[in-house]
Amino acid sequence: MSMTPVQDPRFAEIExxxxxxxxxxxxxxxxxxxxxxxxxxxxxxxxxxxxxxRGQSALRTWLTxxxxxxxxxxxxxxxxxxxxxxxxxxxxxxEDEDWIDQQFDETGHWRSPxxxxxxxxxxxxxxxxxxxxxxxxxxxPAAAGRVFFKREVLGEDTGDICGAEGITAGNCWVxxxxxxxxxxxxxxxxxFGGGVADGR
Amino acid sequence: xxxxxxxxxxxxxxxxxxxxxxxxxxxxxxxxxxxRRHLDACxxxxxxxxxxxxxxxxxxxxxxxx
Numbered sequence: 001m002s003m004t005p006v007q008d009p010r011f012a013e014i015e016x017x018x019x020x021x022x023x024x025x026x027x028x029x030x031x032x033x034x035x036x037x038x039x040x041x042x043x044x045x046x047x048x049x050x051x052x053x054r055g056q057s058a059l060r061t062w063l064t065x066x067x068x069x070x071x072x073x074x075x076x077x078x079x080x081x082x083x084x085x086x087x088x089x090x091x092x093x094x095e096d097e098d099w100i101d102q103q104f105d106e107t108g109h110w111r112s113p114x115x116x117x118x119x120x121x122x123x124x125x126x127x128x129x130x131x132x133x134x135x136x137x138x139x140x141p142a143a144a145g146r147v148f149f150k151r152e153v154l155g156e157d158t159g160d161i162c163g164a165e166g167i168t169a170g171n172c173w174v175x176x177x178x179x180x181x182x183x184x185x186x187x188x189x190x191x192f193g194g195g196v197a198d199g200r
Numbered sequence: 201x202x203x204x205x206x207x208x209x210x211x212x213x214x215x216x217x218x219x220x221x222x223x224x225x226x227x228x229x230x231x232x233x234x235x236r237r238h239l240d241a242c243x244x245x246x247x248x249x250x251x252x253x254x255x256x257x258x259x260x261x262x263x264x265x266x
Binding site: 061100158 | 211213214216220250
């Protein structure tokens with residue numbers, strides 16, 4: 001095992017994907033510390049193997065494929081510990097349900113009504129948008145964030161996600177709904193709300 | 201808590217639930233009709249509808265960002 005070669009110019013490039021990789025690992029492992037461990041091992045392996053990376057695929061895609069092996073390793077080691085967390089998932093879903101209710105007044109109207117976003121597709125081309133998007137993802141509650149990541153980023157089937165998380169379809173869906181409303185609000189404030197797009 | 205939407209007017213809370221649910225499974229006929237009636241009259245929920253689409257596009261793009 002080599003030391004982390006901080007001086008390698010490719011290190012910075014790989015490092016840019018760390019936040020995404022951590023989120024990916026948390027979605028699978030449901031444990032921040034284990035996720036950090038998996039990503040650390042992934043990044044070390046990537047630095048050692050970067051000569052073999054030919055760039056036909058995006059760097060992120062290549063890193064993710066390495067990470068998947070590291071995650072599978074860790075999952076084999078920790079499989080027995082998973083059941084104990086399931087009680088917490090129900091509480092998380094209840095809290096999400098309450099949060100959703102609070103986004104509407106007693107007559108069921110939006111408290112902060114969704115405004116039209118002008119040309120949202122253009123945001124996808126801007127580096128700064130992705131930083132905001134990552135930040136908004138990071139603000140979601142842990143369980144809802146994991147479920148959203150698997151459903152919308154990785155495109156997994158809702159039934160599979162509920163199974164892996166050990167929660168009912170109803171709870172799974174509540175978490176997704178909360179995530180969508182919260183992300184919408186976060187992007188409204190930090191990106192589409194105006195004045196932010198060109199500045200900072 | 202939500203009243204059965206068949207034949208009733210939806211409020212925004214109920215409509216937004218259906219819009220989110222539609223990302224998970226096809227809505228049935230009565231859900232679709234109730235939602236359509238609400239959306240015809242509610243710009244805010246139409247905005248929410250297109251923002252859900254945008255969130256999905258952005259999230260999918262995140263997995264293979266350059």
